[in-house]
Amino acid sequence: MQKLTFYSQIDHRADNRLGPNGADMQITIDLIGTLPLFERLEPSLRLRIEAISETIAVGADHVLSLQGTMPKHLHVLLEGQVALSSTAADGTTALVEVLHPLEHFVLASVLTRLPYLMTARTVGPCRLVAIDAEGLLGIVEREAAVANVLLHSVSREFRTMVCQVRDLKLRTAAQRLGCYLLARVKDGTAERAEFRLPFDKGLLAARLGCRQENLSRAFAALRSYGVETHGSRVILHDIPRLKALAVPDELSDPNVL
Amino acid sequence: MQKLTFYSQIDHRADNRLGPNGADMQITIDLIGTLPLFERLEPSLRLRIEAISETIAVGADHVLSLQGTMPKHLHVLLEGQVALSSTAADGTTALVEVLHPLEHFVLASVLTRLPYLMTARTVGPCRLVAIDAEGLLGIVEREAAVANVLLHSVSREFRTMVCQVRDLKLRTAAQRLGCYLLARVKDGTAERAEFRLPFDKGLLAARLGCRQENLSRAFAALRSYGVETHGSRVILHDIPRLKALAVPDELSDPNVL
DNA sequence: CTAGCGCATTGACGTGGATCAACGCTGGCG
DNA sequence: CGCCAGCGTTGATCCACGTCAATGCGCTAG
Numbered sequence: 001m002q003k004l005t006f007y008s009q010i011d012h013r014a015d016n017r018l019g020p021n022g023a024d025m026q027i028t029i030d031l032i033g034t035l036p037l038f039e040r041l042e043p044s045l046r047l048r049i050e051a052i053s054e055t056i057a058v059g060a061d062h063v064l065s066l067q068g069t070m071p072k073h074l075h076v077l078l079e080g081q082v083a084l085s086s087t088a089a090d091g092t093t094a095l096v097e098v099l100h101p102l103e104h105f106v107l108a109s110v111l112t113r114l115p116y117l118m119t120a121r122t123v124g125p126c127r128l129v130a131i132d133a134e135g136l137l138g139i140v141e142r143e144a145a146v147a148n149v150l151l152h153s154v155s156r157e158f159r160t161m162v163c164q165v166r167d168l169k170l171r172t173a174a175q176r177l178g179c180y181l182l183a184r185v186k187d188g189t190a191e192r193a194e195f196r197l198p199f200d201k202g203l204l205a206a207r208l209g210c211r212q213e214n215l216s217r218a219f220a221a222l223r224s225y226g227v228e229t230h231g232s233r234v235i236l237h238d239i240p241r242l243k244a245l246a247v248p249d250e251l252s253d254p255n256v257l
Numbered sequence: 258m259q260k261l262t263f264y265s266q267i268d269h270r271a272d273n274r275l276g277p278n279g280a281d282m283q284i285t286i287d288l289i290g291t292l293p294l295f296e297r298l299e300p301s302l303r304l305r306i307e308a309i310s311e312t313i314a315v316g317a318d319h320v321l322s323l324q325g326t327m328p329k330h331l332h333v334l335l336e337g338q339v340a341l342s343s344t345a346a347d348g349t350t351a352l353v354e355v356l357h358p359l360e361h362f363v364l365a366s367v368l369t370r371l372p373y374l375m376t377a378r379t380v381g382p383c384r385l386v387a388i389d390a391e392g393l394l395g396i397v398e399r400e401a402a403v404a405n406v407l408l409h410s411v412s413r414e415f416r417t418m419v420c421q422v423r424d425l426k427l428r429t430a431a432q433r434l435g436c437y438l439l440a441r442v443k444d445g446t447a448e449r450a451e452f453r454l455p456f457d458k459g460l461l462a463a464r465l466g467c468r469q470e471n472l473s474r475a476f477a478a479l480r481s482y483g484v485e486t487h488g489s490r491v492i493l494h495d496i497p498r499l500k501a502l503a504v505p506d507e508l509s510d511p512n513v514l
Numbered sequence: 515c516t517a518g519c520g521c522a523t524t525g526a527c528g529t530g531g532a533t534c535a536a537c538g539c540t541g542g543c544g
Numbered sequence: 545c546g547c548c549a550g551c552g553t554t555g556a557t558c559c560a561c562g563t564c565a566a567t568g569c570g571c572t573a574g
Contacts (some may be wrong), residue, residue, distance in 0.1 A: 247346030
């Protein structure tokens with residue numbers, strides 16, 4: 001349930017807005033403006049986007065977009081977690097990313113009018129905004145401001161994928177894990193940190209591109225670098241030492257992505 | 258030298274345009290319109306982009322953009338090949354993509370005004386268009402048509418990276434090679450094909466995410482699937498069989514990317 | 515409290531690919 | 545003509561990781 005508290009300022013409003021029977025359009029009026037994606041747009045444009053948006057709530061393990069089908073909506077996650085995975089022709093599937101509240105997905109498919117490359121599946125119960133794809137495209141094609149906001153966004157997503165490719169090619173699972181853990185600590189100067197993993201280790205393993213067993217071993221390997229774990233609670237005792245193993249290199253820090 | 262013939266309709270003009278001493282601005286007038294990236298823009302917008310563009314020629318092994326530095330130009334390749342690679346903090350480097358004529362690069366960096374994530378290095382002598390980054394951003398911010406063209410382009414790039422991530426996580430080097438070879442043959446119905454690799458095997462290995470030695474073994478493994486090689490000349494004797502090994506799944510075919 | 519389930523850990527073993535080293539082939543050059 | 549440099553291939557060995565199987569641990573339900 002901890003995930004429900006992630007973005008409580010949104011949850012409050014959403015709680016009123018959403019009866020058990022679905023979305024109430026009227027109360028979404030100021031919602032679009034609270035999404036980082038659109039917050040810098042002027043009000044009239046936000047209204048036009050709101051007019052083609054809908055807030056939806058779905059249960060766990062629900063497929064929001066199926067690989068190979070055409071995009072109907074751009075989704076923005078309000079609450080919960082969504083796993084993006086891509087399955088190859090032989091049926092094996094790779095988890096590409098796990099999304100957290102306020103992140104959006106399938107933007108590239110919507111913009112190119114090409115079939116989804118990934119399947120988006122809710123990890124637990126989720127609440128999200130669904131923006132009509134064709135409607136959005138109509139706005140994007142005329143409004144440079146909207147196009148620019150999305151341009152920035154897709155570009156950033158592209159850059160995270162480049163980093164992921166590089167890390168898969170160059171780093172070991174333990175290094176990727178170290179890097180992931182270091183990215184969880186906000187305070188760049190701290191020598192010590194403690195936090196909870198945002199999802200269970202099975203998902204984390206998939207996100208890092210390895211099996212759960214191997215993730216276990218990676219955690220074990222990191223113990224000599226001052227990493228202590230109790231279930232999903234993680235303590236980093238010696239951040240500088242961990243950084244020496246898995247440098248979260250200058251370019252992967254948040255303000256560069 | 259074979260690469261000089263790739264896009265002869267451009268080469269002709271470029272040959273006149275470019276004296277040994279560099280670019281001649283006047284003759285670039287219709288150049289922007291010939292780039293797939295901009296061909297659908299109306300003439301007045303193309304002119305504005307041309308005004309901030311320059312044609313340049315550089316020798317082999319020349320760094321066009323250095324990872325970590327700020328973007329100054331958007332580059333479009335006219336002739337030659339450019340390798341995009343990303344180096345991790347420990348100094349190891351992964352080749353992410355090899356570009357061919359008419360492709361562009363570092364678009365995401367330019368659009369986000371963030372430092373390059375990759376180093377772009379010419380493989381052989383190249384001719385390219387360099388578009389001033391800030392000038393382009395100025396146009397993009399006001400002109401929805403330009404923004405949309407780029408939006409489409411970055412989205413497609415994003416999708417190719419997603420495929421690359423998936424393939425790295427799921428497929429073996431031999432499968433990736435098979436897939437790459439199948440992508441070289443245009444005719445989807447042919448049972449047999451013959452062509453030349455566009456670059457040497459060292460680069461191909463890097464592009465596929467393995468060592469040269471392993472690429473050799475991958476070629477050896479594919480021999481039993483009807484793949485025959487003589488230097489850079491490749492013959493696929495039994496495309497259906499190769500497809501069974503390395504399905505270039507529906508989603509990685511060109512009209513989906 | 516205990517049974518039982520699900521997640522996490524640990525061990526044994528197989529495989530893909532990296533690394534290191536040797537060798538062949540080809541093409542330029544003295 | 546023979547030498548040498550560069551690319552490609554092949555073999556031996558090592559390491560990271562996947563797979564399979566057994567065990568441990570914390571949780572909830574009875």
